[in-house]
Amino acid sequence: DQQVKQNSPSLSVQEGRISILNCDYTNSMFDYFLWYKKYPAEGPTFLISISSIKDKNEDGRFTVFLNKSAKHLSLHIVPSQPGDSAVYFCAAPGGATNKLIFGTGTLLAVQP
Template identity: 90%
Template sequence: DQQVKQNSPSLSVQEGRISILNCDYTNSMFDYFLWYKKYPAEGPTFLISISSIKDKNEDGRFTVFLNKSAKHLSLHIVPSQPGDSAVYFCAENSGGYQKVTFGTGTKLQVIP
């Protein structure tokens, strides 16, 4: 049973607009939630994280929101740029030695 779900396999957004990527989770015991970005033929790259005790974390154009009651996580990218076009993975970590559980990914296309 998948613990992290990304229900939208793809998303297209106009350059300059906001991109919102969503993620739902089932296990309330996770300590950290993370977003990774992946370009073709490259490994995932860490983008931003949020501790389970917070509800928002911001880093430049990227903001992650955590709604624990809804078990929902979202990544906002504002403004979106063509270089943001990639696959984005939502992920969870339960502390310890950093084992990460990934979602299935959402492919974002930012149209110039």
């Protein structure tokens, strides 16, 4: 049962444009959501999070939007830069011990 889903395996965007990465979830009890970024041969690094009581959180070029009625969140990167090319994972804490449940990731390629 995949509680956190990223339906787009990859996304290609031109440098300077907006990147929009999407994530859907099934469990309405999730308290917050996180986005992680992963480069090859490295571990994921935390990018941004959002509490379920908010609908938007912004940090520099990164903004996460949460639509609870649709059980959908998205990560916006504006403007996109070549260094943003990585795999992006959304995650949420679930289960009795709030272990992080990850989506399957979206590979973002920002073209110069």
